[in-house]
Amino acid sequence: MKTKVQSLYLLIPALLIISSCGNNDQKKAGAGAADQPQAYPVVAVTAQSTDLEIDYPATLEGIQNVDIRPKVDGFIERIYVDEGATVKKGQLLFSINAPQYEQLVRTANAAISSAEADVNGAQLQVNKTKPLVEKDIISKYDLDAAQLTLQSRKAALAQARAELANARVNLSYTRIESPVDGVIGSIPYKTGSLVSATSVQPLTTVSNISRVYAYFSMNEKQLLDFSRNYKGANLAAQLKNIPAVSLVLSDGTAYAENGKIESINGLINTNTGSASMRATFKNPSLLLRSGASASVRVPQPVENAVLIPQKSTIDLQGKKFVYVVDAKGTVKNTEIEIMELTKGNFYVVTKGLKAGDKIVLEGFQSLKDGAQIKPEEKPADSVYAELQSK
Incomplete structure (x- = not known):
């Protein structure tokens, strides 16, 4: 029994030594793994x-924005178009009820008839006086007087015809036609409204938006960097070398048509420290409208x-x-x-x-x-x- 106990005491230290060696090997292995990069x-x-791209806030305008104003006083008799309608040059937009101009035409026609009668009478007097003078029955003075009267009557006839032409022109102003192809803007006046040439608001605005101008600005530093990026002996040559620009609409989408920078203002605004620029975009679908906001995206080569x-x-x-x-x-x-x-x-x-x-x-x-x-x-x-x- 004593021999077994002694053997057990000898075995325990050996096991402890083996266990310690095992733990040291595990620590070394862990340290080696930690040292791995x-x-x-x-x-x-x-x-x-x-190419880098920079966006500049822009305002869109049609190539033509024409205010339609009456040239004569009267009441709007009829409106032939609606807001937002597409119209052609020469298309009738409004008619104005102004009977005084019709009366002026009738008066001018009557004045012409009277003047023509006076001319005919003066011509008869000349024709009657001329043979009498040739026969020395009356003096040449009478013939000169008759010819002067005829000349005066012809002048009066010419004046009457001019007044008729003016009356017809004024009458034509009662029918207002579109001066350009475009899109009708707002129509503040309704049928029956009294309008005149001094009215504050126009009858409407016709915008030609077949092409659209995008106006934007660059500050002085941006303009200098922009000018240095493109070769050219002068501004016109630099404009030709500027690549196409794109347009980002207000909803963040890109417009399908690319545009071209065509104008750079020669003066820097002293109040804002910026120069105005203009890019032109085609607008075949009439998606772009005057007064809209967008961003012009300009490429910058690097x-x-x-x-x-x-x-x-x-x-x-x-x-x-x-x-x-x-x-x-x-x-x-x-x-x-x-x-x-x-x-x-x-x-x-x-x-x-x-x-x-x-x-x-x-x-x-x-x-x-x-x-x-x-x-x-x-x-x-x-x-x-x-x-x-x-």
């Missing part, structure tokens, strides 16, 4: 030529632009940082400078990175400056394509 996706930045994904940056105290990975897999928290304009989901880096540098793509929230990582490089083309599709 963690894998992070990285991408090599590239330099490429691209050569050798270094683009990085926005998700790969860190914001710290108003500055941008990225984790740059060196050849040994060591990361460095690097400050960068970017342009105000963005390219979709990308920033354009102006300082701090160069083509070929590798940055941590994402998942770096717990990463520290100087840490070792296991880079898993992603093809730049696939990364850019994936982000552009979002």
